[in-house]
Amino acid sequence: MVHQVKLEVGGRTLTLETGKVAKQADGAVMVSYNDTSVLVTAVSSNQIREGIDFFPLTVEYQEKMFAAGRIPGGFFKREGRPGAHEILTCRVIDRPIRPLFPEGYKYETQIIATVLSADRAGCPDVISLIGASAALEVSDIPFDGPVGAVRVGRIDGQLILNPSVDDLEACDIDLLVAARREAIVMVEGGASMVPEDEIIEALYFAHEAILPILDAQEELRAKAGKPKRPFVAPKTDEALLERIRQMAEPGLAEVYSHTDKRERYAALERFERQFMESLPQDLVGREEEVARALEKAKKQYVRQRIVATKKRIDGRGLTDVRPISIDLGFLPRTHGSALFTRGETQAVVVTTLGTASDEQRIDSLYGDVWKRFLLHYNFPPYCVGEARMLRSPGRREIGHGALAERALAKVLPPQEEFPYTIRVVSEITESNGSSSMATVCGGSLSLMDAGVPISAPVAGVAMGLIREGDEYLVLSDILGDEDHLGDMDFKVAGTAEGVTAVQMDIKIDGIPREVMQKALYQARENRLQILEEMRKAIPGPRGEMSRHAPRIEVIHINPDKIRDVIGPGGKVIRSIVQETGCKIDVEDDGSVWIASSDAHALEKAITIIEGITQSPEVGRIYRGTVRRVVDFGAFVEILPGTDGLLHISQLADKRVRNVTDVVKEGDNIPVKVLEVDRQGKIRLSLKEALRELGETESSGA
Template sequence: MKHVERNFAGRTLKLEAGRLAKQAAGSCLLQFGETVVLATVTVSDNVSTLPFFPLTVEYREKAYAAGKIPGGFLKREGRPSDEEILAARGIDRSVRPLFPEGFKNEVQVFVYVLSADQENDADVLGLTAASAALTMSKVPWNGPIAAVRVGRVEGAWILNPTFQQLEFSDVDMVVSGSKDSIVMVEGGALELTEAEIVKGLEVAHKGIRELLDAATELVAEMRQPKMEWTKVEPPAELVTRVKQLAEARVSEALNLPEKSERAQALAALKATIQEELAAEFPDNVKDVANVIEEIEYHTMRNQVLTHAERVDGRDLDTVRPISCEVGVLPRTHGSALFTRGQTQALVSATLGTVSDEQRIDSIDVAQETSKSCMLHYNFPPFSSGEVRPIRGTSRREVGHGALAERALQALLPPYDQFPYTIRIVSDILESNGSSSMATVCGGSLALFDAGVPMTAACAGVAMGLIKEADRVAVLTDILGTEDALGDMDFKVAGTRQGVTSI
């Protein structure tokens, strides 16, 4: 067993390994103040046949952590709350990019909140503990990383502010990263300038380095040998033949103007080449699609870096054509249709009374609380031309809704001046990149249409990055293809004065 204790942000930080959950591939117990989280990692010995890396992250809060018994008829924890889903997404987005390319063994990261002191939020602690567990385990992973929350009260930046301090803070931002770089940023602010956001990132990164020093000391004696694995590669002869047949045609298909045309052309190309090579490579027909996807990846990136030209013909800085309509639904309190390129959001705003507020029972506070502003984001399969079953609200829908809600909530009038419950619903009708930012734009319009006296109009855009060695391109208003094949999806929303959500 190994135990490390440090002072961090004015409170005691304890990390422990080797006492709990010893049958997991890796585990870490982390305590900050009197908030305690346990992070575990398990990995399958079998290689998955799925076409993506099967990583699952679960974050669960125990009611007993705050000395509570769950409400309702069933006195046990059930479906994860929105806050638990958002914490799990934050961990997932931070750790996923650091797994080696081609690793396909199923991995599960599980974080339990075992004690909640109702002062220190457990979400960032869970990410730091998960990183330590991954680093100690046999799972191949290019960590470690750590996470902090930053706030600012009366101009003073605070690392891991308490819930009480956050009530007076003009920014609430979670940042994860390594000693050298930042991996993930998520948060909201009261119209902070870009320079102020950058300062907050610098403060956060300094705290991340402190946490990594403690984590490195813990891991040093507990690290296990990494498991043996081999990236599955298609035969070199097959790669050569597919490139001969497909490279020019992939470039042509990628540059078709419409999303559906591009998808259909690439699907037809894969089918055609698979048929052409079936006799020559009977055991590797499925590998053809993977090789074509690799060609697509390099073709798109090289076109942007070499020619500064994107697949829809835009340069790096151009935003797609925008159209805005308000009052599109006759019986809603407020409605708007926002369209940017092939991304379209139908957004409605409804005003209610105090009895319509959402009641929340959380381990973060002693009493039940309520919420008077809600934004619900819906992403039906037809918005991307797909056919798939509907099985409740997805994690993605929860995450995108929370991002847009933060952007707009910062601009609402004080409750004592406008004592209404507000529900905003965004139904995505078309999607080709940045539908959450279309929700922000449409939400702002719908609120104005409903007569809500917002302090300013709000808009959002998704920025992308493509980087290879010293060649770098920053993309404005990215497409779905640029999100999938690029290196960053960085959503920023705000007003003319500053940032409200990031």
Template sequence: MFDTKTTSIQWGGKTLTLETGRVARQADGAILATLGETVVLCAVTAARSVKEGQDFFPLTVHYQEKYSAAGRIPGGFFKRERGATEKETLVSRLIDRPIRPLFPEGFYNEINVICQVLSYDGENEPDILAMVAASAALTISGVPFMGPIGAARVGYVDGEYILNPTNEQIKAGDLELVVAATGAAVMMVESEAKELSEEVMLGAVQFAHKACREAVNAIIDLAEQAAKDPWEMAPQADLTAAKDKLKKLIGKDIAAAYKVTDKSKRSGLLNEARAKGKAAFADAAPQDQMAAGKLMKKLEAEIVRGAILKDGTRIDGRNTKQIRPIEAMVHFLPRAHGSALFTRGETQAICTTTLGTKDAEQMIDGLTGLSYENFMLHYNFPPYSVGEVGRFGAPGRREVGHGKLAWRALHPVLPSKDEFPYTIRVLSDITESNGSSSMATVCGGSLSMMDAGVPLKRPVSGIAMGLILEGKNYAVLSDILGDEDHLGDMDFKVAGTEAGITTMQMDIKIAGITDEIMKAALDQAKEGRAHILAEMSKALSSTRTELSAHAPRIESFSIDKSKIREVIGTGGKVIREIVATTGAKVDIDDEGVIKVSSSDPAQIEAAIKWIKGLVEEAEVGKVYDGKVVNLVDFGAFVNFMGGKDGLVHVSEIKNERVEKVSDVLKEGQEVKVKVLEIDPRGKVRLSMRVVDQETGAELEDSRPAREPREGGDRGPRGPRRDGDGGRGPRGDGGREGGRGGEGRGGEGRGDRGPRREGRAPKREGGNEDGPAPEFAPAFLTGDRD
């Protein structure tokens, strides 16, 4: 029933299988790709005709992760996959970027590339598999695609490159790099690195390119078995005469416009030249008018590219290595926790840093389950930043991608959660744009975090590099303008510290570049990054030592795990009471690490004192602050250490006699108490009279020492009787005989030792401090040693 075609290779120590003919047979091309137990289906469909008047290539890539692939049910109310997550958006761009340049010029048929993750084993990431499957599906579909491409992820652990590493290997290593390439040249690079050198990064790209070739060969092997007949492309019309006509008419105007350094004036002059050229074809057929528009763009590109290759002169008059003027300032916004205004030429970003507590972390629901992220970077690109009218609302794919690029640049230099237990959000609002607003975000984001007091390992700067390539002649451009990006062949962004690279992203508009060109671009980018770092240091050279007055403070400490339930309480009762009473936020993890946060230090201190009072043991002889919580006839119960109660007996309130406790103390009254005794059951006996209630200093006991009782010392007890007999007469300092009664008796008590010092002679009716209730425990009444 199924005409299935399959190819398999050993790839990074695992089997990569590409299959077609079994699933999605009505699509133009469909591939079921398997690596380990991860399975991705990619289906490609293409429109057979082009809409009238259409002059662009409508390629759409969708990547979707099915939760069933990992045996999970989606969270939320609807319980089904809905809008694209951030990861799905990023992977869709990852697939789109290397395949888009490989469609021939003039091909405007609409194409859908849909990749769906059907099975995920938790080890082999589906994004690389989706890129390979998309390339294979396009290759066998018959559409004019100048591929195939391969893709590979590279890690770097202990000085060794690893092909398609696991998540654990990536976390343990210093690099995560993704490369897409044809058999001949690299098409795309995406990476995050822990301050690695240019040599290590270039070596990783070369290592990945070798793995890409293996995937390309597997796709070619499958295509030889299952590829459909290629589409016939309509012959391209000869436009030489039209191009010569436009060059004579507006060539000089375009050349003059591109010598104007101001973007607004340059755009105005270019629009005038374009209108002039358009008017020359006003009476032509619609297709010819559309072709004329394309020819004007080509003419612009030839003029700009020719000037750069000929004498190194760029649009704004700079040479190929020169960086535009930079101005940076920090503490730009008074109420933000940290802020920076970064301006480079006509590109400008306002970056703010906000610090939050653990409950502000971003919860992410994906194939691997719930995870939490404490660093977020959000990038916004409003239309006014380029002087245009346009859509303003939720971020699009481009904004999500640019924000993630800046995130990768800054993430490697962040402190650990133990060093800096804050949730960090960096917001970048682009207010002007003429080239590499994402790298302005990196620079501004670094400065704003330093202004907020985030202890970065080192400041980070970023630069965008361009390329003009004609045959064997090429020029690498530092800090490219928007027009140089549009008219050039490469957009190569590099960010890092003085110690090394933290991220590298490259997109190619031609059929790839060589290792020689990439090395030249990396070396030139290193010089540019150093210059930008020096300019940034003029605004702020190191992280501030103090947080903003408006930022929350977080104090961390640990308790014994066995005490966690005492802090939380039944159903969270205790921890809720702490938060409600003190106003501070309290977070506690399973290891007993407690984080207390508030913008008011007094609230933090109150909460910490409360918690420590719950978990710490009272010390005999130590003075504590307390609060009277209950009055009784024989004294007052005092709460101290936040969660402990003890009794101040009436005799320990003052040195003089206290007739009525309520005459001296009131409920809620703040007092200072000293721990006198803790019995084996944990009952605590406190004293106020030996503590200065103003200063908390201990006082000498001013009570007179008590005299020994009459009759001298008591001798040792005699042996108990078998059960009968009464008390014998008292002997010399002791008792003779025994107690009567069933079961208890004895010949008599021997002499007892002397009573402890400080005990006054027993008065009639009780001790010197007044009678004690019959139900009071003996250790509270003071009547026993």
């Protein structure tokens, strides 16, 4: 039987429907919003996956080009591996739903969201997240939902729900927010240097809008939900946990006396090995239970130690930022580089400047999109002291790169002022937490080192949280262990003026509004400290670019002259490139982009192109080359590719019997343009040019 629930969200109808499509899945919901429809399915295996200590959840999001009436590009003309946007949407769906499965649930589970119809106002990523929660709600899969989502934008100070693709271009806030009834659980988005209190206002505006979406999912579950399959979470033996905690506490105290990560990890490895090897006889055979209890004891010890002492794992106070060091321009052949080190996290960040032809073309649902700013984040295994196979960037790397790209994009100059394609690459060379925020800081520094005139430097910091009872402790610049053992990961990037990017994930039921405010304002104080350290290294963008960076000049020609610059089969433009070594791109509007690291070659290319596209002016004198002599005169090239007729009667004041008595092929002579007729034929005069030049010389004398 088909069941539907409808509600109004942001002035448009959101429809949740189940029982019509994909009925063999454990749960399937078709979510429609405006003219956008997404099918979301949830399936979980009946066989437990042995030998793992994590929840095997896979989330896939795929945009079918037929949804927007398009045929995919490329040779095969079909959808292939997911693009960056699809991977980022997978992460957005995964992050808020993963913590809502029961602890110890080790059954292979897969969520697939497929965009089947798309318009520019349907927010497919938002409704895919809603659909994932709804599909789990109506399925028999154990799930402690629901969770809802909206996107919040702001135009001219007015907050709006689920802005269209076109509206987003005018928004100074763009936040995707997911929430349960109790609190916000995930945030992903950016802003144009917006103050913290306005970000908080947008977040809670979103939370209010999400509540009816949760009601709709519960209504759908009441109508069509299946009974949940039986699952008993592994019970914690409290007596065993307390015993292990007491046995482990002296050893954990020694382990966490080490403030250096490598020393601490080595001590922890020794302690865990010795602990398991020296178990009392009555615990032999219960190693798996003991290992789980030891992990919980370790987490409890660290959290309670921080709460009791207000000191962190590495000895810092709650609000302290790790020591920072900066080395600028240390890679001599790059266009801009920075080595940014914060504690035991380090990033080598490099900026490369390119031309318009280096822009990235993205084949999207809404047509071809061209990107002139790219940021790529790489996390090689050596940065955490591991040896494993190097692979192409994973979802985490793509997500971290997108967050840093969003943080920096707001301060870049417009293309009209800085006509370069910009690529920033961050190589994480050491990691102990907050490497994405190190990428933001290092990216800002390398852009300034490259001479990119950014409007303001950007810094980022990752905030954490520990809740024990009613006490909430907000931690600044968290370590990897504090991220793993804590209750929140809240990354905030921005300038001294305001926020440019945020990403938040909460692992507990929710946090009060005042705690979120405290985290944002504490992040601001830390950000200002980091910006001051960056200012000491470089107060602003360099006044000139690296000598290895291309110089770009943009000239504008009459669009009718484009074919003259290109030439038949590209012959003319190829000859200019070969002669000057410049890179040349010609746009349909007559813009010609010329790039070279050699200033002389750049000027030469400009001169050639201007010569080709210049139109002869009547009355003007040109120096031309005699290209061909005929009985009635000579053809003189006055501009590249432009010839005029010098009639025999215009060679001299006296009568000339033979043209060759006055000019020969190859001669360089002055000629005056007498006329350009309707057919574009040019009539020239040597005698008029000589007369005027003679008069000019006489008057000059």
